[in-house]
Amino acid sequence: MKAIHFDRLGGPEVMYPAEAPRPELKPSTVLVRNRAIAVNFADTFFTRGEYIVRPVFPDTPGMEAAGVVEAVAPDVADFKPGMRVAYIGMGAYAEFTLIRRSRVIPLPDFMDFEQGAALPIAMLTAWHMLRTLHAVRAGETVLVHSAAGAVGIAAVRIAKAYGARVIGTVSSADKADFARRHGADETIDYATQDFAAETMRLTDNRGVDLILDAVGAPTFAAGLRCLAPFGHSILYGRAGGAPGPIDPMRLFERSLTVSGFVLPQIYNNREVMRRGLDDCFRLIREGKLTVPIGGRFPLAEAAAAHRYLLERRSVGKLMLTP
Template sequence: MPHPDATVDADVAMTDAALPLPESMRAWRVTTLGEPAEALSLDVVPVPVPGPGEVLVRVRAVAANFPDVLLCRGQYQVKPELPFSPGIELVGVVAALGPGASGIAVGERVVGSKIGVLAEYAVLPASDVWAAPGSLTDAQAAGLTVAYQTAWFGLHRRAALQPGEWLLVHAAAGGVGLAAVQLGIAAGARVIGVVGSDAKAAVAREAGADVVLVRGVDDLVAGVKAATSGHGADVVFDPVGGAAFEASTKCIAFEGRIVVVGFAGGAIQALPAGHVLVKNYSVLGLHWGLYPGARPDLIDVARTELTRLADEGAVRPVVDHAVPFERAPEALEALASGSTVGRVVIEVAS
C-alpha cells in the first residue's frame, strides 16, 4: 500500500510543475576544500537550463552521502573544479525538459543521482532520473538511488547472493549498510550485521538482521563462526575497509565472496593474494557509478526491482533526521561524525 504522505507528494508535484521558473536560485557550493562547515557557501546563482537529453528538476530533498563529505575535502575520486555544488542524490519534480529528453514528463516526481544537486534546481540527464515509488515519502525516496543501487549491485550482480546464504554486512546501521541488510533479507539470506554501538545494534536488529555484532565489544571473527556453526560468511558487504576487511578474510566461507564497496574507516587495505588462494575465496570490487554509462540496462533492472520491493514494503530507507536547506552543512557534518543511522536528509522545498 502506498504511504499516506505519497498522495500528498503527488498533488504537490503537480503544483510544482505549474510554478513559473525563476531566473536565480540558492545553491550550496564548495568554495574551498575542507570540512563541510568551512567548505560550503550558500550562494545565489542562475537557474541552470537543461540541454539536449536533460531535465531540470525542482529539488524537494537531498540525501546526504559520505561522498559529499569527501567532495568537500577534495578526497573523492571525482574532483570537480571549484566552486561546485556537492549532493549526489535527490527527489524532486521535473520542471522542464531539454531538447530530445524522453521517458519522463514535466510534473513527474522523480529520484535521481548526479554530482551537483544540493541546490533548489538541478539539471540531470533524463536517463539518470526515474519515477519515485509512490509508496515512499520525499525523505525516504531521497535516499533510494545511491545506497540501494549500490547494495543491489553488490549483492546481486557482483556476489550473486543466494537464498539461505550467510551475509555479513559491515556498518550495518549506515545508509548503504541498512540497504544491504534489507536487500539481503529480501533475497532470503541470513544476515549478520556489524555496527559501532549498542544504539546502532538496535537499528540493525529492527531492520531484520539475524545476528548483530558490536565493533570493539564483540569478537567479530568468533561471532561470525559461532553464528554460522563454523561455516563462515558466504558473502561480505564491506563499505568500511581496513581492519573490517582483514577480519572478514578470517571468517569467510569456502568459495565466499567479499565485496569491496568503500573505505569509510579511512584505511585502504592491501589485497592478500596468497590468503585468497589458500582459502579459496573471491574479492570483488564495486564502483556503482560506472554502471549508468557501462551497463544502463542493468540500472533499469535494479530500478524496477527496487520499486517493486519498496511498494511491497520489503525495503524502506531509514531516515535518521532531516534538516532544512539552510542548515545543509550540519547534515554533512553529522554524517562525517559517524554518529548517524540510516540517512540524513536535507529538505530543499516543501
C-alpha cells in the same frame, strides 16, 4: 535559487549557503526542483577533493535527490514538467539541479520523495552488490559492515528479502538496536569486539558466504578470517581508510573471492540498471525494502548534516530539505 557552495577543499566547515542562478537547460538535460536531497558519505569525500569527480569552484555538493521536473531540453521526449523523479548526479544540494536525462528515474506513486532520494545510490548500491556481483539466496549468511548506515540497512533489508541470514556490524548499542529492528538477525559491535572471531562463533566456525564492506582498513583483511570456503568479500568504500594490499595466497587456501564495486558503472549499462530498478520497485511495493530516514536538516544546514555523519551519529539516511 538557494544552494550550498564551497570554494576551497575541506570538511563540513567549507560549505556555506549561497544565492546562485538557476541552471540553464542544455541538450539532453532535465531541470529538477528538488524536494528531498540525500546526504551520502561520498559527499564528505567530494568537499575534501577525494572523490572520483573533482570539484570546480565554486561547486555544490550532493549526488542523489528526488523532486519534480521543472523543465526539459527540447530533445528530451520521455520526461515532462510536473513528473516526479529521482536522480543520481552532481550538484544536488540546491533548490534546482540540472541532470543528464540518462541519470533521471521516474518515481512510482507508491514512493515518497524521501524514499525516492534514497533509491538511486543507497538502494541500488546494496541491490547490485547482492544481486549483480553476487546472487544472494536462502541458506546463505551475509555479514554487512556499518549495517545501521544507509547502504548498510538497505543491504540488510534486501538480503533478508532473499532469505539470507544477516549479521550486521555497528559501532554502538543504539545502532545495534536499529539494525536488528530493521531486519538484522544478529549484530556485532566492531568497535569493542573482534568481529571476525565473533562471526565465527555465531556461525559455528563455518564463516559467512558474503561480506559487504565499505569500512575498509579496519575490516577488509580481518574479514577474510571469517569467510566460509568459497566465500566472497566485496569492498565498496573506505569510511575507515583505504585497506592495504592482501596476499592472494589467503584466497587460494579456501577458494575465496574478493571484488570491488562502484555504482556509476551500473548506470552505463541500461539492461543491468533496468533489472535493479524493477526488482527494487517490486521489493518496495511489497513492503520489503525501505531506507529509514535517520535525520532531516534544512538545506542551509548541510554542514551540520556532514558533521553528524562524520561523527558516526547517524542511522539510516540523512535528508536535506530545500
